[in-house]
Amino acid sequence: MKFKDFFSFKMSEIDFPSLALVFLLSGVGLIAIYSATSFIGSEANMQYFWKQIMGIAAGLAMFIMLYSVRKSFLLSYAEVLFIVGVILIIIPFILSTVSSGTNRWINLGAFQVQPSEYMKFILIIMLAKIFSETHRSPLQPGYVLYPLGVLAIPSILVFLQPDLGTTLIYIAIFAAMLFASGYRLYYMFLILAPFITVLAAFNSWVFLVWGVIVAVIIFLNNKNVLFSVGMFLMNILVGVMTPFFWNGIKPYQQQRILTMLNPHLDPMGAGYQVIQSQIAIGSGGFHGKGFLQGTQAHLNFLPEQHTDFIFSVISEEFGFIGITLILFVYCFLVLRWFRMALTAKSTFSAMLIIGGTTALLAHIFINVGMTVGLLPVTGKPLPFISYGGSFLMTSFGLVGLVLNGNAE
Amino acid sequence: MPHEVKNRMGKYRVITLFVLAFVLFMVLVIRFYSLQIVNYATYRSEAVGNMLNRIDISAPRGIVYDRNGKKLIYNVPCYNIVVYPDIIKQHPETWEKLEKLTNVSIEKLKKTMKRNQYGSYRPAIVLRNIDSKLNAVINESIQDLPGVEVSFDPIREYSNKILSGNVLGYTAEIRRRDLYKYRNLGYKLGDIIGYDGIEKQYENLLKGERGYRYKQVNSMGKPLSDQAYEQTNPIPGNALYLTIDQDMQAHAESLMTDYNGAAIMMNYENGELVACVSSPSYDSDMFTEGLTQTEWDSIVQDKRIPLFNRAIRGQYPPGSIYKMVAAMAALEKNVITPETQFECTGVYDMGGRHFKCSHVHGIENLNEAIAHSCNIYFYNVILELGVDDWSAYAKKMTFGELTGIDLPGELGGICPDRSFLDQQYGRRKWWKGMWLNMVIGQGDVLVTPLQALRYAGILATHGKVVTPHLLKTIHYTQNNSIEKPDYPISYVDDISRSTWKEIDAGMLNAVQSNWGTGRTANVPGLDMYGKTGTAQNPHGEPHGWFIGFSKLKDFPYAVVVFVEHGQSGSDIAAPVAGQLLKAYYYMREQ
Numbered sequence: 001m002k003f004k005d006f007f008s009f010k011m012s013e014i015d016f017p018s019l020a021l022v023f024l025l026s027g028v029g030l031i032a033i034y035s036a037t038s039f040i041g042s043e044a045n046m047q048y049f050w051k052q053i054m055g056i057a058a059g060l061a062m063f064i065m066l067y068s069v070r071k072s073f074l075l076s077y078a079e080v081l082f083i084v085g086v087i088l089i090i091i092p093f094i095l096s097t098v099s100s101g102t103n104r105w106i107n108l109g110a111f112q113v114q115p116s117e118y119m120k121f122i123l124i125i126m127l128a129k130i131f132s133e134t135h136r137s138p139l140q141p142g143y144v145l146y147p148l149g150v151l152a153i154p155s156i157l158v159f160l161q162p163d164l165g166t167t168l169i170y171i172a173i174f175a176a177m178l179f180a181s182g183y184r185l186y187y188m189f190l191i192l193a194p195f196i197t198v199l200a201a202f203n204s205w206v207f208l209v210w211g212v213i214v215a216v217i218i219f220l221n222n223k224n225v226l227f228s229v230g231m232f233l234m235n236i237l238v239g240v241m242t243p244f245f246w247n248g249i250k251p252y253q254q255q256r257i258l259t260m261l262n263p264h265l266d267p268m269g270a271g272y273q274v275i276q277s278q279i280a281i282g283s284g285g286f287h288g289k290g291f292l293q294g295t296q297a298h299l300n301f302l303p304e305q306h307t308d309f310i311f312s313v314i315s316e317e318f319g320f321i322g323i324t325l326i327l328f329v330y331c332f333l334v335l336r337w338f339r340m341a342l343t344a345k346s347t348f349s350a351m352l353i354i355g356g357t358t359a360l361l362a363h364i365f366i367n368v369g370m371t372v373g374l375l376p377v378t379g380k381p382l383p384f385i386s387y388g389g390s391f392l393m394t395s396f397g398l399v400g401l402v403l404n405g406n407a408e
Numbered sequence: 409m410p411h412e413v414k415n416r417m418g419k420y421r422v423i424t425l426f427v428l429a430f431v432l433f434m435v436l437v438i439r440f441y442s443l444q445i446v447n448y449a450t451y452r453s454e455a456v457g458n459m460l461n462r463i464d465i466s467a468p469r470g471i472v473y474d475r476n477g478k479k480l481i482y483n484v485p486c487y488n489i490v491v492y493p494d495i496i497k498q499h500p501e502t503w504e505k506l507e508k509l510t511n512v513s514i515e516k517l518k519k520t521m522k523r524n525q526y527g528s529y530r531p532a533i534v535l536r537n538i539d540s541k542l543n544a545v546i547n548e549s550i551q552d553l554p555g556v557e558v559s560f561d562p563i564r565e566y567s568n569k570i571l572s573g574n575v576l577g578y579t580a581e582i583r584r585r586d587l588y589k590y591r592n593l594g595y596k597l598g599d600i601i602g603y604d605g606i607e608k609q610y611e612n613l614l615k616g617e618r619g620y621r622y623k624q625v626n627s628m629g630k631p632l633s634d635q636a637y638e639q640t641n642p643i644p645g646n647a648l649y650l651t652i653d654q655d656m657q658a659h660a661e662s663l664m665t666d667y668n669g670a671a672i673m674m675n676y677e678n679g680e681l682v683a684c685v686s687s688p689s690y691d692s693d694m695f696t697e698g699l700t701q702t703e704w705d706s707i708v709q710d711k712r713i714p715l716f717n718r719a720i721r722g723q724y725p726p727g728s729i730y731k732m733v734a735a736m737a738a739l740e741k742n743v744i745t746p747e748t749q750f751e752c753t754g755v756y757d758m759g760g761r762h763f764k765c766s767h768v769h770g771i772e773n774l775n776e777a778i779a780h781s782c783n784i785y786f787y788n789v790i791l792e793l794g795v796d797d798w799s800a801y802a803k804k805m806t807f808g809e810l811t812g813i814d815l816p817g818e819l820g821g822i823c824p825d826r827s828f829l830d831q832q833y834g835r836r837k838w839w840k841g842m843w844l845n846m847v848i849g850q851g852d853v854l855v856t857p858l859q860a861l862r863y864a865g866i867l868a869t870h871g872k873v874v875t876p877h878l879l880k881t882i883h884y885t886q887n888n889s890i891e892k893p894d895y896p897i898s899y900v901d902d903i904s905r906s907t908w909k910e911i912d913a914g915m916l917n918a919v920q921s922n923w924g925t926g927r928t929a930n931v932p933g934l935d936m937y938g939k940t941g942t943a944q945n946p947h948g949e950p951h952g953w954f955i956g957f958s959k960l961k962d963f964p965y966a967v968v969v970f971v972e973h974g975q976s977g978s979d980i981a982a983p984v985a986g987q988l989l990k991a992y993y994y995m996r997e998q
Contacts, residue, residue, distance in 0.1 A: 132416075180418070180422060180425065181417075181421075182417075278443060278451065279451050279454045279455050279458065280455070281440065281451070282444055282450065282451025283455035283456075285444055285445070285448045285452065286444065286445060286448070295456075295459040296459075299625070301458050301459075320441065320444040323444070324437060324440070327433055327436055327437055331429070331430065331433040334433075335426055335429060335430060338425055338429060341422045342417070342419060345415060346415055347414070347415050349415070350422075354422070354425065358425075361429055361432070368436050369436070372436070372439045372443060374439055
């Protein structure tokens with residue numbers, strides 16, 4: 001086997017507008033990092049700036065790799081990649097029992113590897129292969145079982161690390177690809193219903209209404225009475241058990257969940273970041289305080305301001321205008337890529353596009369949603385803009401997968 | 409190959425994802441709109457509050473002048489050594505240098521710092537009120553003392569011509585236990601507040617409004633530069649002009665130094681107090697510099713109780729100065745006429761008890777009885793008059809009620825009447841013998857020197873009831889306007905002219921005749937009227953009283969002198985009263 005069997009770089013087929021906008025966002029990131037790492041009363045710390053440029057270079061390498069990798073290779077070796085990926089996720093668990101530390105990283109001396117990042121690519125490739133296979137019908141309920149198993153293994157491992165954010169990204173990738181595969185909406189509803197039931201169970205009226213909705217949908221869609229009744233009772237059971245579970249956990253655990261949902265319950269603790277972030281954003285106003293003029297950022301009130309909360313720095317200094325422009329660029333890219341799924345040459349290619357785009361969209365929404373206080377603080381960075389080489393490689397890699405799907 | 413080279417992906421599913429993505433972005437944009445446009449003002453002020461540290465600038469308290477514009481209370485700079493805890497921590501050798509320069513041990517300096525410390529970045533006082541010599545030494549070597557600074561606060565200084573802590577009061581750092589009631593008014597721990605006297609009474613006018621300096625700080629509260637980001641200047645307290653005449657006050661103090669008691673002089677036409685002395689008093693300056701425990705103990709344990717303002721809080725039996733009440737009531741109720749005579753045999757028997765008089769006065773009419781201060785005449789009067797009419801006239805003379813003077817803590821004395829006796833001793837458990845004590849200002853009757861003075865004023869004016877007061881005018885610093893407060897004036901207008909004339913005649917003879925008990929108070933040419941009082945009390949020698957006034961048209965002044973255990977009214981009180989009126993008469997002439 002030759003190198004050419006695995007990779008082929010097709011310069012002419014690269015979607016250059018996408019690449020140009022990605023570099024534009026990376027440039028915005030550089031400016032924001034410069035601002036976020038210079039504090040009043042001290043010199044600007046250029047170290048982060050230069051490291052980010054190196055990160056962009058590494059990201060570009062990752063882009064080229066995933067853009068060039070042949071789809072035939074991916075189809076043939078998807079399962080192998082998946083198994084290797086799962087093993088890599090397990091390794092930190094084993095190592096961490098020896099040396100203290102987090103379960104997320106594999107330390108290779110000079111740099112660290114975060115296997116759950118690469119699992120994003122592998123999961124997309126693996127699911128793209130499964131959802132493009134023709135021997136299972138998406139109209140059968142059992143269609144979901146195999147891909148669900150593929151999702152479950154890395155998700156559970158990553159959740160135990162614990163890394164809720166990445167788990168949610170995996171689930172988002174899976175859900176979008178399952179949806180795009182044409183799986184019956186009713187079946188998707190059945191999968192989703194118990195989770196909504198848990199939330200609905202906290203209010204008896206909401207629970208009652210939700211129960212009626214579940215009953216109506218189930219009995220309208222299913223002729224198998226036994227199956228329907230079973231499904232309905234399962235949901236009711238989940239709902240009834242929820243209060244027992246909630247009261248069974250320790251008060252500090254309840255508190256942690258509640259704070260996650262409402263940061264103002266704990267303004268000096270877990271909620272501090274979100275409140276300070278909202279102050280930074282809100283005080284930016286329409287046109288912002290100006291470059292390097294953000295008081296929240298430069299007086300160090302913002303936590304993690306060059307990584308997870310970089311968008312707050314931009315909001316504070318460039319205001320609603322700047323933010324809208326950046327969100328417009330993101331939106332333009334995401335919509336452009338989703339559209340590529342329609343013109344892709346094969347289902348597999350289309351699935352790669354859907355998976356990669358969804359992964360990026362999920363990152364954007366989880367990060368920005370966190371900085372504006374719509375979503376809990378999960379510590380997910382913003383693609384192309386947040387500081388960090390590892391995540392730049394993921395983001396550029398995902399773009400590589402998407403444009404790879406678009407090529408040929 | 410199981411994979412078709414064909415895209416089977418459903419168009420509508422992709423379009424749904426497309427729309428969903430768009431909706432998610434719109435949600436974010438709307439959220440940003442809400443934060444940055446709709447709630448901009450809220451978040452902006454929160455961001456400003458975050459980055460600015462507010463430092464108080466204390467306002468200088470208002471200056472207090474006497475009626476002639478002489479400074480009674482003013483401010484002087486007080487220099488303190490302060491350290492910046494964060495800087496001095498990096499230069500521990502500074503402590504040793506400070507110890508050498510100040511002769512205060514490191515432990516003590518550090519202890520003081522801890523007590524005054526608010527965070528690492530705010531200066532904390534380590535030594536208060538240093539003298540100018542030490543100030544100069546510190547300033548010379550300030551280069552070698554990193555983290556050390558000399559700060560200054562205005563502190564109160566009180567005129568050293570007078571020693572009237574009871575009237576002027578004092579200022580001190582607000583006490584922890586007082587803080588809860590003052591917190592709503594904006595006071596904080598460490599603030600200076602007026603205690604006692606004028607300082608307390610007019611705290612609101614004197615305190616001024618503190619200013620603020622805003623310094624930019626980072627999230628740890630560390631100031632980023634020395635420059636103030638924004639500054640609101642303090643508004644100094646308003647200036648007060650008192651009715652007190654400093655020289656007169658000093659003179660009254662000097663006359664009273666040897667005695668415990670009170671001496672007050674008032675313009676009976678308008679209620680202005682020219683002098684208000686409670687003796688002994690204390691030096692207000694002691695408090696502003698911070699009392700040591702021994703100083704505090706010596707004040708509190710002083711048997712002469714200097715902190716006790718006898719002029720407004722001391723309640724004593726008034727003795728014979730109260731007799732005019734009975735005389736007025738009896739004349740008005742036609743129980744006696746001016747010609748009615750009673751015989752004084754030196755003792756009066758009632759129910760087997762002897763009620764004594766100071767002398768054997770023989771047969772006397774009302775005028776003689778007042779001038780001689782005969783008790784037995786008034787025993788006869790009260791038995792014919794009855795307690796109800798008598799107490800009604802005592803109340804007309806405003807006994808038993810507060811005068812309303814602008815000093816904190818005034819007490820109202822006791823003006824006994826029938827219901828008081830019923831309450832005190834039980835219905836029908838008391839007997840008429842008690843009246844005999846009460847009519848001569850003994851027994852249950854208690855008055856403050858200030859009440860006695862107002863009574864003198866009412867007698868002098870034939871019924872004008874003024875409110876004795878100390879504040880003459882307020883000079884507002886903010887708009888330079890001058891306010892002259894109004895004090896209530898009322899009239900006792902149901903007493904006949906002839907009665908007033910009889911009372912006048914008695915008081916005239918008491919002072920101006922060579923047989924009156926108050927003749928030691930007489931100042932020729934001042935047209936003096938007066939009445940002595942000698943009040944028996946269970947604690948020792950009788951208290952001496954004198955109330956008196958001049959009837960000169962252009963010199964409407966009344967005076968009260970009260971001397972605890974001062975033998976009799978004519979021994980000490982009356983001469984002091986005379987000297988006071990005389991002194992002020994000539995002082996005014998100049």
